Amino acid sequence: MIKLKDVEMEYDNGTKALRGVSMDIEDGEFVFLVGPSGSGKSTMIKLLTGEVECTAGKMMINGFSLTRISDRQLPLMRRTLGIIFQDFRLIEKKTVYENLAFVMRAVGASQREMVERIPYVLKLVGLERKAHSFPTELSGGEQQRVAIARALINNPSTIIADEPTGNLDPERALDLMKLLVKINSLGTTVVVVTHAKALVDRFGKRVVTLQTGRIISDVVGGYVGGKINGKT
Numbered sequence: 001m002i003k004l005k006d007v008e009m010e011y012d013n014g015t016k017a018l019r020g021v022s023m024d025i026e027d028g029e030f031v032f033l034v035g036p037s038g039s040g041k042s043t044m045i046k047l048l049t050g051e052v053e054c055t056a057g058k059m060m061i062n063g064f065s066l067t068r069i070s071d072r073q074l075p076l077m078r079r080t081l082g083i084i085f086q087d088f089r090l091i092e093k094k095t096v097y098e099n100l101a102f103v104m105r106a107v108g109a110s111q112r113e114m115v116e117r118i119p120y121v122l123k124l125v126g127l128e129r130k131a132h133s134f135p136t137e138l139s140g141g142e143q144q145r146v147a148i149a150r151a152l153i154n155n156p157s158t159i160i161a162d163e164p165t166g167n168l169d170p171e172r173a174l175d176l177m178k179l180l181v182k183i184n185s186l187g188t189t190v191v192v193v194t195h196a197k198a199l200v201d202r203f204g205k206r207v208v209t210l211q212t213g214r215i216i217s218d219v220v221g222g223y224v225g226g227k228i229n230g231k232t
């Protein structure tokens with residue numbers, strides 16, 4: 001579970017990126033985080049992943065209190081998260097299989113666990129036939145699916161995706177969102193930051209809208225400035 005209480009984030013130069021954000025995300029929820037440029041979405045992702053610390057307020061992520069987390073606990077908290085970046089961040093000199101094995105090895109998985117888990121996750125994202133391809137041999141949509149497979153490989157309880165459809169054409173973007181919905185239906189909490197409002201509208205999920213560092217709307221099935229709960 002993710003819990004934010006009166007969270008503020010002020011950067012060193014005095015910019016207040018978040019101004020008193022409170023929000024709960026239950027286990028198993030699917031949440032879109034939307035808002036105009038500069039509204040604080042990336043800052044929120046950085047806080048959730050422990051990349052930066054909030055300057056006021058309280059945060060709990062999957063049982064860890066981020067406001068007083070130790071250096072020893074931070075990697076353990078991060079293991080509960082699978083993070084999907086817009087620019088994929090795959091290792092180009094490794095095959096798809098090796099990219100995934102690398103991440104499993106980092107948490108001490110055995111060869112046997114890898115041989116079982118990697119084909120399962122590749123099948124889930126529809127890439128079972130690309131295990132031995134290199135990232136440069138894949139389309140943008142396929143590379144993004146490898147990035148999703150990598151985020152899932154260590155079975156995190158929460159997936160956090162930062163603009164995952166940013167580099168994809170509309171059809172691929174829709175497929176990718178459907179894949180995230182499928183992953184969510186298998187029990188993983190999913191938080192997606194996106195600009196793709198048209199896509200968000202199609203799914204009828206919870207939508208949290210940020211504006212100038214504040215939550216201005218938190219509804220199921222729509223976003224502020226367009227349709228809310230299916231009504232205009």
Ligand SMILES: Nc1ncnc2c1ncn2[C@@H]1O[C@H](COP(=O)(O)OP(=O)(O)OP(=O)(O)O)[C@@H](O)[C@H]1O
Pocket residue numbers: 011012013015016017035036037038039040041042043044
């Ligand atoms: N490292 C930083 N130092 C100072 N100010 C920052 C820093 N990163 C972001 N900001 C500022 O914080 C505010 C929120 O930025 P943030 O990147 O979180 O917005 P965003 O909603 O993700 O925007 P976009 O959709 O354009 O990516 C902006 O005013 C931005 O200029």
